Amino acid sequence: MTRQATVRQAIPSERHTWRGGGARRPKVSLCIPAYQAGEFLRDTLDSVLAQDFPDLEILVVDNHSTDETPAILDSITDDRVRVVRNESTLSAAENHNLAVELSRGEFVKVISADDTLKHNCVAAQAAVLQSNPDVTVVASRTDFIDDSGALLFKARGLRGLLGHKTGEQVIRQIVRSAKNPVGAPVSVMFRRSDFDRCGGFSGPHVFTLDMDLWARLLGLGHFYGMPETLAAYRIRGGSLTALTSARSQLVQQDTFTRKLIDDPRWEIRYMDKLLGKLNRYDVLFKRVMLFKLSSVRASRRSRNPVR
Incomplete structure (x- = not known):
């Protein structure tokens, strides 16, 4: 069965539509794939509903959740929000593509259903795409927060990637850094037409799902890295990244890096490859420690709840 057929069968109904019949095309769509997202979904929705950019829609695809996610979505009355519920649980790539x-x-x-936006995020990133037709990916810096929303680290990401960059410059930085310097989806905005042209999210490797899309989008145009911090990425124990073993993360990163190196478009140099090999274990260690720190904080809060 093709993904398109699976997607069509997965849409039982739309619980919210645009006021006036839903015919108007907004400038920006904020797409939230949600699965068992009840613990953090309200924070995410509050942040997207607080955007100071008026011409937007918010589309939430509930991936057959069995927790409080459906109840939270039923409580939303803002007519900018549309909700679609899947009849069965799709893979992460399928649900992201469907959204x-x-x-x-x-x-x-x-936007992952546990991340949040600063109130001016959409307006600032839409302005970059509007004024730079050659840019296919725009990204901002991102705060890292823990389960409770407390700050772990400020203004992360985009090291060496601020301002206008070619696709080749970004790809080489991905190889050198042995990680995702562009950032998670919450930090990125792109054109729907470019998404369709490059084929969307492509599995099966969940850990490199975002980077793979950024690389293919950058095959169509340039990149712009914003110095502002416009989003927050939640480091939590139950996330897809946390549930992916360190060994699997390393294998998936290596496989993705090899694909970039083998692509003649990017002209990856020997020094880029060498730096990537030197950085790969250090990056993995820091990532694992970051998630452990968030888990330790959550455990301490559960033992010592605020009275």
Whole structure:
């Protein structure tokens, strides 16, 4: 069965539509793939509903959740929000693609159901795409927060990637750094037309799902890295990254890096490859420690709840 057929069968109904019949095409679509997201979904929705950019839609695809996610979505009355519920649970790549495929905006931002946006994020990133037709990916710096929303680290990401960069410059930085210097989807905005042209999210490797899309989008145009911090990425124990073993993360990163190196478009140099090999274990160690720190904080809060 093709992914398209699976996607069509997965849409039982739309619980919210645009006021006036839903015919108007917004400038920006904020797409939220949600699965068992009840613990943090309200924070995410509050942050997207607080955007100071008026011409947007918010599309939430509930991936057959059995927790309080459906109840939270039923409580939303804002007519900018549309909700679609899957009849069965799709893979992460399928659900992310479905969220974008159902969107109607010219510009698209995918937001995990536990991350949040600063109030001016959409306006600032849409302005970059509007004024730079050669840019296919715009990204901002991101705060790292823990389960409770407390700050872990400020203004992360985009090291060496601020300002206007070619796709080749970004790809080489990915190889050198042995990580995702662009950032998670919450930090990125792109054009819907470019997403369709490059084929969307492509599995099966969940850990490199975002980077793989950024690389293919950068095959169509340039990159712009914003110095502002416009989003927050939640480091939590139950996330897909945390549930992926360190060994699997390393294998997936190596496989993805090899694909970039083997692509003649990027002209990866020997020094880029050498730096990537030197950095790969250090990056993995720091990532594992970051998630452990968030888990330790959560455990301490559960033992010593605020009275």
